[in-house]
Every structure is written in C-alpha cells, then in structure tokens.
Amino acid sequence: MLTDKKKIYIVDDDESVCLALKILLMTYEFEVVTFNSAKGFFDAVPIDATGCLVLDIHMPGSDGWAMQKELLDSGSKISVIFISAEKKESAVDRAMKVGAVGFLQKPFDGQTLVDLINVATENTDSMIKQ
C-alpha cells in the first residue's frame, strides 16, 4: 500500500541529481518527492509532515544549512541527511551538531543512503557520523 511507504524528500538544485536519486530510492520502495529549492519544499510540504529529507548543502538562495535551521525552528519532525559534493570535516561536525542523521559526500552509493534513511526513519534521535 502506498501509505506504508516511507516518505523521502529530496532537495537539490541539480535536477539530474534529484531525478536519479528519486529513481534509485523508488527501487527501494520509498515514496519520493523532489524539490529544486528550499522555497519549493516549504511551499509544498506542511510543517507537521514526517519522513526523511535528503538535503543538498550547496544551493543558490537558501542553502542546506539555512533550510535545516528553518525546519528545526518551525518544530518539524523530519530527519535530515545532508549531501554535498565537498567533504570538509568541519561540515560533517556541523551536520552532527545541528542534529542531522548523517552527512554523505557526493557521489555516494545508493545502499549507504538507504541504510541512513532506514536509521533516520526508525530512530530519529540517533546520529550516525559517516
């Protein structure tokens, strides 16, 4: 049933990344919605929505950090997995500090992302350092 599927949101300014991740995650039976900007996400997703957000850090306009803060400030229960082309130790630490479930450097293996999503949706409090 559609409602049993875990809901995944992807926010990345690169449409190709969004589509590829969506197709990949759908093969794992997730329900996937993609957005190319933070604004697109906030316009469409209600504050009380649950699930997992795969969030790109480097985006024009409101970047991943700003969007996650806005989400946190609004009291959202969505767990966040940061993705970024750059891997800086400081960014990994920062992601953990702001309460993200994980940080993945692009390109990453689908299975790694899925493992993180499973952890995120099963135990939203747990933090895994990648």
Next chain:
Amino acid sequence: MTMKPEKKIIAKGMRRAIKKEPVRQSAGRKVAKKALLEQTDQKNLKRRLRQQTSELKIRSGQLKRGADREKIADLKIEEQREELLHVTRVGKLAEFVSSLAHEISQPLTAILSYAQAAQRMFAGREPQLQEILQHIIDDDHRAAEVIRRLRTLLKKSKPSLELLNISDLINDTVTLIITHITVRNKIINFELDSRLPSIQGDRIQLQQVLLNLISNSLEAMDAGSDSQEMLIKSSRKDADTIVVEVRDSGCGIPAENMKKLFTHFFTNKPDGLGMGLSISRSIIEAHGGRLEAKNNRDRGATFYFTLPVNGKKDS
C-alpha cells in the same frame, strides 16, 4: 770719497751682482728645476695616469660588479615575480579545481544513482547489462577518486602511504588504459624487474603519474610518427633508488620546450591544460624522488622518475 762711491758702486755692483747672482742662479736652477719638475711632473703624470688607470679599472670593475649585482637582483626579482605568479596561478587553480570538482560531482552522483537503480531494476536478469552497469559504477568511483585526489593534491596534504611494488603498480595502471592503447593501434612493451624492493607511496597518485606519462607518450606518437611502440621499464638505479622509464618513439621534445615542460600551464597541446607534468613532478617530489625528461638518441622521448626504496630519501 771716491772709495765711497766705488765702494758704493762696487757695493752697488756687488749688491747688484749679489742681488743679480741669485737671480741668474735662480734662473739656472729654475730651468734645472723646471726640467726636474717637468721630469717629475711627467713621472707624476705617468704615476697619476697609472693610478687613475688602475682606479678606473677598479671603478669599472666595481661598476661591472654593480651591474652584475643589478643583473642578479633583476633575476631575483624575476624569480620572485614568477613565484608570485605561480602562487597566484596555483591559488586560482585550487579555486578552479574546487568549483570544477563540485560541478563534476553532481553528474557523477546522478550517473551512479541511475546505474545503481538500473542494476536493482534488472537484478537477477540480463547479466551482460549488469556487467556494463557495474563498469559504469566502477568508473564513476574512479572519477570521484581522481577528483578527491586532485583536491587533496592542491591542498598540499600528505599522501596516504602504503608499501607498493612498482612493477605491479605499472601493470595495474596499464590495465586501466589498455583498451585505449589498443584502439589507437599502439604497442606497449614492458621491461619490468619483478625483484625490485617495495617502495612507500600513494597508489592513486603514482597511478596518476603513470597514466599521465603514458598518455603523453601516446599523444607524442599520434603526432605523425611512423613508429608506434612504447616501452615501460622498471629497474634498480642503486641500492636506495628505483627508476621507472616511460619511453616513446614519438616526435620528441623540441629543445625550446625542454625547460618549460614541468611548468604549470605549459602545454603544446591545443586542448591541454598544462597541468599533467607539473602535477606529476610534484607528486614524485612529494615521494622523495625526481621526474625528468630527455630525448632519445634515435627518436622520441623518455620520461623517467626515481623513487626511494622503502621511503629512503633520494640523493
């Protein structure tokens, strides 16, 4: 009375004589003196001339040294300017590589995800397709690794060292591009010493150097050479050093390019970035070795690098 005037006269004459005498004497001496003086003057003049000449020589020497110093100072300034330009270029390059890495990572993410999605969609079916998908995934990883290393290189971080057998590494590296070599109708020969002692190095970085040297050789042979054979040789230079040679039978290196070969952004290829050899040299130097080039006696060029055995410094 008469005496008086006589006396007077005499006296006068005497006086005159006495008076005059010195005058005459003086005139004679003057002449002698003049002659002496002239002689002395000439001597003095000569001496002074000699003195002045030697002073001039010293001065001109000083001036020359000054000019030399100026030349050296100019050279130093030129060197510093080059260094500065280099730093700026490397700085700009790091910036450029960083944004390039970001831009390339995006499609690499998409490619990897598409391929893995397809693999899952065809799981247990279509073995040939599965194999192709796996190649796509492997190459995607390889490209990501190159970007990661390039970033590391420009950050000047220390390489990750492991014990390596250089001949094995050469074989592994050639495997990566053997298709490329065969497709271009090139022949690659090996003279690999299997008994070489291991070296300490960064596998990916050394592979990058080998790939760079091999692809340069291939391109040199593309440039209208009738021979299409290249040779990779590994041997022991001395107790503490091994040497790897990549010899081609291509167009060789024009003398005027020899000095600039390893400079950043120097390239003779229309689509070259001019980074390959300069990065390769910095990799080899970071490993304690040297990367050099020479033209072969018959034809083509040889690029060769040394590496210290087991991390010993190459002297």
